[in-house]
Amino acid sequence: MNSVRATLAFLCLTFTVAACDYKLAPLSQKEKQVVTELTAKLKARCVGRYLIDMPEDASEYGDAKILGVDITAKAMTEEAYRQEIEQREVVLKTVKDNYPRPVLYEVGPIHGKDTYYFIYRDAVIDSPATRYIEGYKWDRGYRFLLKIEASDYLHPNQTNDPIVKKFDVKNDVPAKTALVFSIMEKLSGRPKEEIPTEPGLCFAGGFLPGRATDDQFVNSGFRLANNRDVFFDVLVDTEPHGNTTLLQHADSPEGRWALKAMDAKVIRKGVVDLSGVKAEEWLFEGLKPGDGRGDSFSLSVHGTTSGPATPYLSLDMNTGGRLEIGGKFVSLETGSLSTGEAVALWDAVSRTVRLRPGSL
Incomplete structure (x- = not known):
């Protein structure tokens, strides 16, 4: 199960990494207002053994797999x-x-x-x-x-x-x-706004108390209420994820080949410091399914050192692409957020990733 998810994550990455630099313009006054409204009410959400601040009105969905039990x-x-x-x-x-x-x-x-x-x-x-x-x-x-x-x-x-x-x-x-x-x-049962204080694992709607162990996987998603094409995916896993980092995947020959096909453009990439934990991120803009354009941002924590005491975390944010409206999928020409707005929202959310105190 974990190997399948890892393969899918790798394919998603290699087909959406940027091929050339994206020149990010300063936010206009209108864009600043949009970002202010999106980030005015960020609330802590518990995913696995981590906390991350999300827009208050974002809906949550997801599941968990513990010792092989879905x-x-x-x-x-x-x-x-x-x-x-x-x-x-x-x-x-x-x-x-x-x-x-x-x-x-x-x-x-x-x-x-x-x-x-x-x-x-x-x-x-x-x-x-x-x-x-x-x-x-x-x-x-x-x-x-x-x-x-x-x-x-x-x-x-x-x-x-x-x-x-x-x-x-x-x-x-x-x-x-x-x-x-x-x-x-x-x-x-656990409402999304409830943050446990004891050791244990959070997933959408639930909490499993106990110390961190091998074979604990959580998949959570958050979709914005008023921007339905904008969503965050968070994966938390205690299993090893190999010896290749996010940035190494992005710089692979397969990744470079895919970039050209997608007309993808790099916004930013590199190492970031999250509450004392080193993480890697890659931000890019490019073609989405349906020939529209949108943004795809990724962040990885403990990509090559995952285990019970250092759970792997992958955070992805996507805009644009296809949106289900009235039971039908509609391809968007562009995302509901400009790339500048998306980056500002990403920075506000992604920098809040931290291990929940006492979670292990």
Whole structure:
């Protein structure tokens, strides 16, 4: 999972790095007013074990992956949560199947009325050994959904299969079920403005208390309320991210080749100091999907030194490109912010990145 995300991040970078310098003009009075309004109410937001100040009205979305368990949180009432559980159980009990039944192996509450789980096979094409463990929890106005894939080669018995014989564990369903239950018990709902004071991991709508460990990944996004094409993506990960820095990726032969194709222009690049932590940034303007133009800014912290005590952070800001309006994607000729306005907003937001006190 992490390697796929890293590859995608690399491709995004190499296809959006600048080919020549962009001459940034001083902001006009109108642009200064726009920036003042955008940055007047910045509020701290918790992402992973970091804090970053975002425009107060920015919407937040995202998910987490902890020890292989995918986790999402969604704001909803307790009544809506119970209806979702009931509907999910109906769906799983009525799935048609070509393999020996059951499709739904286990179902029931975990830790009281506000938790529930399912163990099932998802579709006809799944192997008889495939299992999906799905856990639900409602807490403080948020519904959590946890999911992980497991395998059971004992029911039905496939231990005579030459490939299965090589597996040290023939049935990891009990261990992974226990993992889901353990994480679920600790999770708590968290409004976006709430900043925890104890060690733990933040993601959109939720908080998982505990010390930093390996295999903790958070993906969060923030979209501006009145500039819908302007959004920030924040990735936080405790896994190693290789030996190549952001700027080294940008200066690679593949990157230089892509720059020309995109007619991209460098605004700024280099090393920046964030509360005593060295980071790298690369800002550029260029063609976006749909032939419009826009800005793409990136910042990386602990790019080659990531681990539980030094979580990797990637911050990206994008303007322009495609915007979904009324269920349809519209290609924008230019972004809603001028490049000067975008850089000023980036500087106001990106320089606030810091490790949350006591988070580790």
